[in-house]
Amino acid sequence: MSISSWPDRDRLRQALERETTRFVETHPRSRALFERARRSLLAGVPMHWMVRWPGGFPVVVEEGSGGRFRDVDGHDYVDFCLGDTGAMTGHAPPAVADAVADRMRRGATFMLPVEEAMVVAEELQRRFGLPSWQYAVSATDANRFAIRIARHLTGRAKILVFNWAYHGTVDEAFIVLDEEGRGVARPGNIGPPVDPAVTTRVVEFNDVAALESALAPQDVACVLAEPAMTNIGIILPEPGFHRTLRELTRRTGTLLVLDETHTLSAGPGGCTKAWGLEPDLLTLGKAIAGGVPGAVYGLSAHVAERIRPRIKDDESDAGGIGGTLAGNALSIAAMRATLASVLTPERFDETTRLAARWAGGVESVIRERRLPWHVVTLGCRAEYWFRPTPPKNGGEAAASVDPELDRYMHLAALNRGFLITPFHNMALVAPGTTTTDVDGHTAAFRDSVEALL
Numbered sequence: 001m002s003i004s005s006w007p008d009r010d011r012l013r014q015a016l017e018r019e020t021t022r023f024v025e026t027h028p029r030s031r032a033l034f035e036r037a038r039r040s041l042l043a044g045v046p047m048h049w050m051v052r053w054p055g056g057f058p059v060v061v062e063e064g065s066g067g068r069f070r071d072v073d074g075h076d077y078v079d080f081c082l083g084d085t086g087a088m089t090g091h092a093p094p095a096v097a098d099a100v101a102d103r104m105r106r107g108a109t110f111m112l113p114v115e116e117a118m119v120v121a122e123e124l125q126r127r128f129g130l131p132s133w134q135y136a137v138s139a140t141d142a143n144r145f146a147i148r149i150a151r152h153l154t155g156r157a158k159i160l161v162f163n164w165a166y167h168g169t170v171d172e173a174f175i176v177l178d179e180e181g182r183g184v185a186r187p188g189n190i191g192p193p194v195d196p197a198v199t200t201r202v203v204e205f206n207d208v209a210a211l212e213s214a215l216a217p218q219d220v221a222c223v224l225a226e227p228a229m230t231n232i233g234i235i236l237p238e239p240g241f242h243r244t245l246r247e248l249t250r251r252t253g254t255l256l257v258l259d260e261t262h263t264l265s266a267g268p269g270g271c272t273k274a275w276g277l278e279p280d281l282l283t284l285g286k287a288i289a290g291g292v293p294g295a296v297y298g299l300s301a302h303v304a305e306r307i308r309p310r311i312k313d314d315e316s317d318a319g320g321i322g323g324t325l326a327g328n329a330l331s332i333a334a335m336r337a338t339l340a341s342v343l344t345p346e347r348f349d350e351t352t353r354l355a356a357r358w359a360g361g362v363e364s365v366i367r368e369r370r371l372p373w374h375v376v377t378l379g380c381r382a383e384y385w386f387r388p389t390p391p392k393n394g395g396e397a398a399a400s401v402d403p404e405l406d407r408y409m410h411l412a413a414l415n416r417g418f419l420i421t422p423f424h425n426m427a428l429v430a431p432g433t434t435t436t437d438v439d440g441h442t443a444a445f446r447d448s449v450e451a452l453l
Contacts, residue, residue: 006371006372007405007452007453008452009404011452012404012405012408012452013404015408015412015451015452016404016407016408016411018451019055019408019411019412019415020054020055020056020411022415023054023055023056023411023414023415024055024056026073026075026415027055027057027059027071027073027075028073029060029071029072029073030057030058030059030060030071030072030073031056031057033060033072034057034058034060044057045058049423052422052423053410053422054406054407054408054410054411054414054422055411055414059071059072059073059075059077059414060072064079064087064091064092065090065091065092065432066090066091066092066093066430066431066432066433067079067080067082067090067091067429067430067431067432067433067434067437068091068432068437069091069419075417076417077414077417077418077419078417078418078419078433078437078440078441079091079419079430080358080418080419080420080421080426080427080428080429080441081419081420081421081422081426081427081428082428082430083286083291084286084421084423084426085261085262085264085265085286085287085428086286086287086291087287087291087430088264088265088286088287088380088428088430089287089290089291089338089342089343089430089431090342090430090431090432090433091291091430092291093290093337093338093341093342093431095337095338095340095341095342096289096290096291096292096334096337096338096341096342098337099333099334099336099337100292100330100333100334100337102333103329103330103333103334104330106329107329108328108329108330109324109325109328109329109330110328110329111324113327114329114332114333116329116332116333116335116336117135117327117332119336120133120296120332120335120336120339121133123336123339123340124296124298124339125298127268127269127270127273127339128260128269128270128272128273128282128298129269129272129273129278130279130281130282130298130299130300131298131299131300131301131304132298132299132300132301132303132304133296133297133298133299134296134297134298134299134326134327135294135295135296135326135327135331135332136285136294136295136296136297136323136326137293137294137295137323137325137326137328137331138168138285138293138294138295139167139168139259139261139283139284139285139286139295140167140168140169140170140285141285141295141323141326142283142284142285142295142296142297143167143168143170143173143224143257143259143283143297144170145297145320145321145322146222146224146257146281146283146297147159147170147172147221147222147224147257148319148320148321149281149299149303149307149321150221150222150255150257150280150281151221151222152307152310153221153255153303153306153307153310154221154222154253154254154255156218156219156220156221157199157219157221158199158200158201158219158220158221159172159199159200159201159220159221159222159223159224160200160201160202160203160211160214160215160220160222160223160224160254161173161175161200161201161202161223161224161225162202162203162204162205162225162229162393162394163176163177163202163203163204163205163393163394163395163398164176164186164229164231164232164393164394164395164397164398165205165224165225165226165229165231165232165394166231166232167224167226167259168261168285170224171192171193171194171196171199172196172199172200172224173196173200173224174186174189174192174196175196175197175200175202176202176394176398177202177203177204177395182197183196183197183200183201183202184196184197185197201214201220204392204393204394204395205225205229205235205237205241205392205393205394206235206237206238206241206392206393207393208241208244208248211223211244211245211248212248215248215249215252215254216252218252218253218254220252220254221254221255222254222255222256222257222280222281223245223249223254223255223256223257224257224259225245225256225257225258225259226258226259226260226261226262226263227242227258227260227263227266227270227271227272227275227277228263228266228271228378229393229394229397230262230263230378230381230426231262231423231424232394232397232398232424233376233383233385233390233391233397233400233424233425234376234377234378234381234382234383234426235376235390235391235392235393235394235397236376236378236390238392242275242277246277246278249280255280255281255303256278256279256280256281257279257280257281257282257283258271258272258277258279258281258282258283259282259283259284260272260282260283260284261283261284261285261286261287261295262286262381263378264284264286264287264288264343265355265378265379265380265381265428266378266379267345267348267352267379268343268344268345268348270284274379278300279300280299280300280302280303281297281298281299281300281303282297282298283295283296283297283298284296284297284298287338287343288335288338288339288343289331289334289335289338290334290335290337290338290342291334292330292331292334293331294331294332294334294335296335342431347431348379348380350431351379351380351429351430351431351433352379352380352429354380354429354433354434354435354438355377355379355380355381355382355427355428355429356377356382357435357438357439358382358427358429358438358441358442359375359376359377359382361438361439361441361442361445362375362382362384362442362445363375364442365442365445365446365449366384368446369449369450369453371449372386372387372388373385373386373387373388374387374388374389374390376390380428380429381426381427381428381429382426382427382429383424383425383426383427384425385397385400385424385425386400386401386402386405387400406422406424406425408448408452409425409448410422410425412444412447412448412451413441413444413445413448416444416447416448417440417444418440418441418444427441
């Protein structure tokens with residue numbers, strides 16, 4: 001990890017100290033609730049990732065609607081984090097809230113199909129082009145199930161992922177390249193059941209030669225990939241990369257699994273539709289149910305035809321795929337309402353335009369102040385990164401991570417009424433976000449930067 005020479009470290013620490021003091025003084029209720037939570041919740045939070053918020057404790061939310069929320073101290077925020085994509089539809093979209101309330105009154109889960117399951121699957125067919133679909137509770141589950149199917153069909157044990165990719169809590173994906181180019185467990189990997197180097201090959205995104213070499217032994221069941229990397233900054237594919245990826249996987253008998261959980265930001269059919277991609281399996285979670293836990297995975301005709309006769313009916317309940325709440329009526333009702341009323345072409349046009357405006361505002365400050373940073377967009381998603389040019393792979397992006405500068409920029413934004421994702425500098429634009437919201441962030445970003453000059 002390298003730390004940029006700008007800003008001056010003493011000035012940065014002083015600015016971070018000022019913002020921390022301001023945050024603590026203006027959030028007494030959140031702080032009190034955090035101290036209370038430490039007596040009953042591990043680390044004082046309901047999910048351990050929440051310790052990543054800057055300021056020493058997270059704000060406690062009271063309510064949210066659209067692209068905004070309010071905390072228990074009475075502060076209102078423009079939310080550009082949106083649950084790290086889980087609330088990409090905005091908070092409490094009315095159509096989804098109504099559908100969930102109605103479904104809850106009529107029963108939430110039966111381990112039996114409801115008619116809406118077919119309606120949602122038919123819409124997914126139309127959007128993504130894959131003919132067969134299944135339901136899961138989370139994108140992590142969907143990725144696990146896709147990997148199991150790939151192993152079952154190919155008879156191969158290994159998978160391949162790209163360096164610094166993230167696919168939920170899939171054990172095989174917690175692998176990165178070390179300084180000597182070897183696959184090793186990702187830093188922070190808690191209690192891995194097996195060394196991921198045993199199960200997984202890892203290469204850099206956009207590195208065609210490394211990909212070809214890794215697939216050449218023909219012992220990889222599947223490549224699990226985002227169409228564009230999103231969890232180490234937005235890293236776009238180089239021209240021709242996806243065409244070559246598809247050619248190499250087909251040539252080596254390797255299945256291609258595309259994880260569109262974050263890249264759904266590219267449009268109603270994600271990058272698969274926008275870029276004309278042809279995955280063997282596709283996974284999608286988070287925003288698909290408007291904030292209600294739910295996920296789906298799709299299978300190409302070739303994969304569906306091959307897997308169907310290889311799963312015995314009387315063994316299907318213990319095959320490692322599924323779960324009691326997978327395909328529950330509540331999440332499917334939320335999916336139907338989300339697809340019909342929120343994740344529509346018209347809404348994507350609106351949010352994509354505003355994301356471009358958000359990026360343009362940040363870029364204007366970067367140019368004015370000649371900062372060694374850059375901005376990238378992917379549909380309604382935008383992100384700035386602390387390096388002068390876009391990285392072409394995860395290794396280059398990881399080398400630019402600056403935790404202290406991250407904390408400052410996130411906390412300074414929060415103190416000015418804007419929430420961005422704590423794991424990186426990502427902004428996602430929800431339906432209902434306004435031009436005023438976006439321009440307000442530009443002013444806050446400028447103010448935060450100028451405090452470091």
